Structures are given as C-alpha cells and as structure tokens.
Amino acid sequence: MRNIVQASWLTEHLQDPNLVVADCRFALGQPLSGRADYDREHLPGAVYFDLDRQLSAPVTEHGGRHPLPDLNAFAAVLSEAGIGPSTTVVAYDDQGGAMASRLWWLLRYVGHEQVYLLDGGFSAWKAAGYPVTSEATAPRAASEVYPVQPQAAMLLRVEDIRARLGRPGVTLIDSREAPRYRGEVEPIDAKAGHIPGAKNRFWKAALDEQGRWRDAAGQADRFRDLDPDGEIVVYCGSGVTACPNVLALEEAGFRNVKLYAGSWSDWISYADNPIATGDE
Numbered sequence: 001m002r003n004i005v006q007a008s009w010l011t012e013h014l015q016d017p018n019l020v021v022a023d024c025r026f027a028l029g030q031p032l033s034g035r036a037d038y039d040r041e042h043l044p045g046a047v048y049f050d051l052d053r054q055l056s057a058p059v060t061e062h063g064g065r066h067p068l069p070d071l072n073a074f075a076a077v078l079s080e081a082g083i084g085p086s087t088t089v090v091a092y093d094d095q096g097g098a099m100a101s102r103l104w105w106l107l108r109y110v111g112h113e114q115v116y117l118l119d120g121g122f123s124a125w126k127a128a129g130y131p132v133t134s135e136a137t138a139p140r141a142a143s144e145v146y147p148v149q150p151q152a153a154m155l156l157r158v159e160d161i162r163a164r165l166g167r168p169g170v171t172l173i174d175s176r177e178a179p180r181y182r183g184e185v186e187p188i189d190a191k192a193g194h195i196p197g198a199k200n201r202f203w204k205a206a207l208d209e210q211g212r213w214r215d216a217a218g219q220a221d222r223f224r225d226l227d228p229d230g231e232i233v234v235y236c237g238s239g240v241t242a243c244p245n246v247l248a249l250e251e252a253g254f255r256n257v258k259l260y261a262g263s264w265s266d267w268i269s270y271a272d273n274p275i276a277t278g279d280e
Contacts, residue, residue, distance in 0.1 A: 002251065003104065003116055003117060003247050003250065003251060004116060004118075004213045004251075005117070005118060005119065006118075006119050007118065007119070007125050007128050010043075010090055010125075011130050013088075014043075014044055014045060016088070018086065018087055019087070019089075020047060020082050020083050020087050020139070021046040021047065021089075022046065022047055022048075022081070022091040022092070022100070023038050023043065023047065023049065023093075024049050024051070024092065024100040025037050025038060025092075025093045025095070025099065025122065026052070026093070026095075026099045028188075031050075031052050034048075034050065034051070035050065041126075041133065041134050042133065042134075042137075043122070043125060043132060043133075044131055044132070044133050044135075046092075047082070047137055047139045048137075049081070051240065054069065055102050055103060055106060056068070057069050057073075061269060062262070062266055062269045063262050064239055064261070064263050064265040065188075065189075065265040066102075066238040066240050067239075067262070068106070068239070069106070071110065071148045071150060072148075074110065074148070075145050075146040075147075075148045076145060076146075078107075078110075078142070078146040079141060079142040079145045079146050080141050080142075082141060082142055083107075083112075083142060083146060084143070085111075085147065087112075088114045088115075088116075089116070090115075090116050090117070090118055091103045091104055091115065091117055092117065092122055094121050094122045094123055095121070096204060096206075096211055096244070097117050097121065097206075097207075097244050097247075098240060098241045098243075099240065100118070100121070101240075101244040101246070101247055102239075102240050102243050103115070104116075104117055104243065105243040105247075105259060109151055109154050110146070110149060110151075111148065111149035117213070117247070120210075120211060120212050123211075124211070153258070154258060154259060155258065155261055156259065156260045156261075157260075157261070158260075158262060158266055158267065158270060158273070160260075161195065161233065161235075161267070164231075164233065165195075165196060165197060165274075166196075169227065169230045170230065170231045171199060171231070171232050171233070172197055172199065172235070173201050173232060173233065173234045173242075174194045174200050174201070174235060175201060175202065175234060175235065175236040175241050175242045175244070175245045176200075176202065176203075176236050176237055176241070177202050178200055178202060180192070181200040182194075182279060183275075183276075183277030183278070188237055188265075189237060189264060189265050191268040193275040193276055193277045194275070194276055194277070194280075195264070195267055195273075196274050196276040197276070197280060198280065199280065200280075201223070203241045203242070206219060206244050206245065206247075206248040213248075214248075215251075216251045216253070219251045219252040222248065223249060223252050226254070229256075230256065231256045232249055232254055232256060232258070233259075233260055234249070234259055235259070235262075235263040235264060236264065237263055237264050237265055238262075238263050238264070238266075239259065239260070239261040239263045242259055242260070242263060246259055
C-alpha cells in the first residue's frame, strides 16, 4: 500500500526531524470536537489540522459545504506546521481516514508526494499501546512559505461535470451511503439524489471489518467493473469523503482519477443541474 503506513512504522520514525504527524480528527455537526479530542490526547508531536478552518474555505452560494481552501492560505498553514516540500507527512483521524484523506488529497494537489495515512487511525494506535500525550505541540515553522504547484489534472469543477454527463469513457463515482445516493434520505443537503449516470461506491467499503485499509487487490475488487483506461470522477456530499475513494482507486491501479471538489452540495446549488434518483 503506497499511501498507507502502519503504526509499527510510525512509532519507529516519530523522532525523525523531517516528519510531521497531522491530527485531522473532526466530526461533522460538532466542529469543536476534533480540537477538543486533540487537546485531550494525541500522538506525540502531532499538529492539529481543522477541516473547517484550515482545510476548507468559507462557505458561499456555490462551491459546496467544504470548498477547497485558498491555496495561499493553505500554503501558510503548511509552513506554520513545519511542512516543506521534502517533509514526510503522516495524517490520521478517528473516522476511518475520511478527514485525513482530505489533507492527503490537498497535499497531493499542491504537488507534495510524501504524504501517507496512518492505518487504523488514532484508535488503532492507542489500542496497540503506543504512546499518546496531552502535551501541546509547538511545530517548528518552515523557513519559507510552501511553494504550491497545483496539479490541475486532479480537480474538476461544476462546468467540467456538466460537460462530462453521458460522455463515453467517463465514470462518475458517488461516495455516499446508498440511501443518500438513491435519494431515499438526505440528512444534510437541500436536495436528495445523485448526479445522473453516477455509480455508487460507499467510501467505507475501502476498509475491512476491523476498520483497516484493504490491500491493493481488495481495492481493485471494489472497482472491477470500471474501465482502467477511462476517466474516473469522484464526488461525495462536500468533497471530503470522496478523498478516501480517490486514494483507494489509486491503490487499485487507476491513473486517471479526478475529484469533483464541490460535490453534491455544489451540484444542487445550481437550479438547472439535473438530478437522478434510484439505482443506476
């Protein structure tokens, strides 16, 4: 697994001067809980990243519930956390990788390659008896602002999705739970359903029964019906839990995978965009 590291590896490298551990715990609907959890206990030396304040921009009419952050602001966040172009970053959360994958994707988007997820997250780390602390971390700021190099091919916006509806060779992947995809329930957004033509692949299927990441063969099995030479476009409710599916698709060997960052909450903010319900 090229994007996943085990707790045994991380504990051996915690003191590496070129390593930054990123705590990304966050609960939707409880925006202060992640920081409170971090203050209570976290991995030694870990720096906290807040989904709303640091990994997203303010919400506006369009762009979804978690718009991508301004890249200059994100570069400053990285530098303050001590992350430079050569830093190894290991991100974790306590939600199966949902939030940590957002940081993984953002770092990859700005051109950073050495970023990984901690398999099993905080719970697995603690259950294995590895150390935790409540001691505040004072990161050593990087000497210069992170030189972002946006990888434009990784990202799509609403106009790109409109242009791809029904296009041969393009597959849309909806990463939400099946009832939300089918439009049977919608606990968060103003409209229910999915983007026409999308296939449903709930992101949590990337994990096994123990909450660990499936290996490459297991991820490939989830997507065995997809064209390996086609373009895969992934979305979710707001562009966060789509990121674990992007990672899983990369593990499965797909090379042309893009994120619709605004996702469903952006799609429905345009009154004329079509909506589908049921299975496809």
